Amino acid sequence: MSQNFSDWMSDVQARVETALSSALPAAESIPARLHQAMRYSTLGGGKRVRPLLAFAAGEITGAAPEALDAAACAVECIHVYSLVHDDLPCMDDDVLRRGRPTCHVEFDEPTALLVGDSLQTLAFEILARQKNLAPARQVEMVRVLAVASGSCGMAGGQAIDLDSVGKPLTQPELELMHALKTGALIRAAILLGALCGDAMPDDERAALDRFAKRAGLLFQVVDDILDCTASTATLGKTAGKDAAADKPTYVSLLGLEGARRFAGELETDALNSLKPFGTRSQRLAELAAFIAHRKF
Numbered sequence: 004m005s006q007n008f009s010d011w012m013s014d015v016q017a018r019v020e021t022a023l024s025s026a027l028p029a030a031e032s033i034p035a036r037l038h039q040a041m042r043y044s045t046l047g048g049g050k051r052v053r054p055l056l057a058f059a060a061g062e063i064t065g066a067a068p069e070a071l072d073a074a075a076c077a078v079e080c081i082h083v084y085s086l087v088h089d090d091l092p093c094m095d096d097d098v099l100r101r102g103r104p105t106c107h108v109e110f111d112e113p114t115a116l117l118v119g120d121s122l123q124t125l126a127f128e129i130l131a132r133q134k135n136l137a138p139a140r141q142v143e144m145v146r147v148l149a150v151a152s153g154s155c156g157m158a159g160g161q162a163i164d165l166d167s168v169g170k171p172l173t174q175p176e177l178e179l180m181h182a183l184k185t186g187a188l189i190r191a192a193i194l195l196g197a198l199c200g201d202a203m204p205d206d207e208r209a210a211l212d213r214f215a216k217r218a219g220l221l222f223q224v225v226d227d228i229l230d231c232t233a234s235t236a237t238l239g240k241t242a243g244k245d246a247a248a249d250k251p252t253y254v255s256l257l258g259l260e261g262a263r264r265f266a267g268e269l270e271t272d273a274l275n276s277l278k279p280f281g282t283r284s285q286r287l288a289e290l291a292a293f294i295a296h297r298k299f
């Protein structure tokens with residue numbers, strides 16, 4: 004693999020930006036205000052971690068870039084929908100996202116609600132309309148994304164989160180909440196990317212799934228650490244919200260050093276899961292390190 008990680012990442016981010024821009028309704032098409040708000044929330048920001056994971060997983064199964072575009076855009080649309088809804092006053096009530104006013108601040112609350120709804124359905128439209136995969140594979144991808152997003156995945160994790168404010172959780176309870184709220188979509192990004200290529204033997208599928216679960220948890224532990232160590236300007240979203248809202252986090256449970264140690268263990272475990280893939284998993288390994296050591 005000749006291209007360095009940073010160049011690969013920039014290329015995939017630029018490719019996904021273009022694919023998202025094509026997949027989203029044109030800003031001037033009716034209803035223009037809703038379409039402008041969808042484009043405002045989705046384009047021109049974010050690390051694109053989930054699309055990067057989909058592309059990296061696709062390298063393991065030899066997936067075609069055109070199929071990966073659809074997987075990456077679908078998962079990013081679900082992610083952006085979750086951010087827009089999470090920022091609403093009835094949820095996390097935030098005014099800053101990706102360094103800009105949140106969708107309901109820039110537009111209004113009903114529009115933000117509809118942006119989330121529309122991005123969610125657009126995700127499944129993108130998977131259903133692509134022509135690069137066998138129909139059975141497309142249905143499997145729709146199923147994987149639907150389960151990851153719904154009440155037994157991300158939305159369920161958000162419900163547990165909202166219910167946990169001010170309550171001390173045990174580590175297994177915290178892990179379940181985050182496995183659903185954040186981990187399920189990260190896992191789906193990886194599985195969707197792999198599903199764009201050749202079928203995997205059962206042992207490889209199990210190894211990839213172990214990596215996906217460790218990477219999802221790692222992402223959240225680092226998010227908890229950054230929430231109390233990084234500034235609002237660096238994060239592009241309000242820092243220190245978890246402690247202010249009295250939310251259970253890995254830092255409140257394990258302390259800052261304990262959370263850092265746990266992140267290190269998860270990174271090692273995630274990287275060990277990739278051993279069966281050899282050089283095919285180089286990008287996934289690089290992304291695990293990126294997630295572990297990110298500064299925003």
Ligand code: GRG
Nearest residue numbers: 049050051052085086088089158161184185226
């Ligand atoms: C509203 C159904 C519903 C779910 C919301 C995922 C989620 C559940 C809310 C997001 C709020 C949040 C801050 C979660 C913690 C982890 C996380 C998903 C952070 C944001 O993801 P990044 O860092 O964001 O990948 P960018 O902007 O880089 O895409």
